[in-house]
Amino acid sequence: MIMKRFANASLSVMLALTLLLPTSSVARAEEFDCQDDSLGAVTVDNLRVPQDATCMLNGTHVQGTIKVETGASLTATGVRVIGNVQAESAEAVNVLAGSIISGSIQIKQGVAAQVDQVRVNGDIQFESNHGTLSATRNQVGGNLQAFQNTGGVAIADNIIEGNLQCKENDPAPTGEGNLVKGNIEDQCVGLGVELKHRLFLSFVGLTTHAPDSGAP
Secondary structure, three states: OHHHHHHHHHHHHHHHHHHHOOOOOOEEEEEEEOOOEEEOOOEEEEEEEOOOOEEEEEOOEEOOOEEEOOOOEEEEEOOEEOOOEEEEOOOEEEEEOOOEEOOOEEEEOOOEEEEEOOEEOOOEEEEOOOOOEEEEOOEEOOOEEEEOOOOOEEEEOOEEOOOEEEEOOOOOOEOOOEEEOOOEEEOOOOOEEEOOOOOOOOOOOOOOOOOOOOOO
């Protein structure tokens, strides 16, 4: 009799828990292969776009890293990524408006890429790509680097806490309006202004001048 009552009580608890749980989960654990798929506001540990696949993300939360493989394409809008976005030999990588990347965005030996209106706590790195690359209107906590790209690089209106570095790109990168807290180096000279030397306007109505210029 005691065992029967215990079993009935356990069953009641299990039924109550079942009713309390949501009928559809928004979580996908472990590494998720986004292969010719579209994901919305779900959570995954890590995300992989396999070779030659296409993946579209909108509001997706990635607890780890996004990896984009050879010939694959990724378009990510409003995503939250705790780790890095890494692409090697990818066809296209677009990280767009409202996205927050806690690590870095690393795009190497691929074709086209666009990073627009994104907050990146680490670096943005374009290296050895042969298509059109664009980094615009981003907040970059580390460096923005463009090395040995051959399809054209546009770098404009970014706020960069680290350095803006461009080397051995053909053609040389173009752009303007970048505010750089660190140094502007090599081919990037002329694409922006270093924050420590730029014109300051702290309050409306004040005359602006460079801090070390001696201007009134």
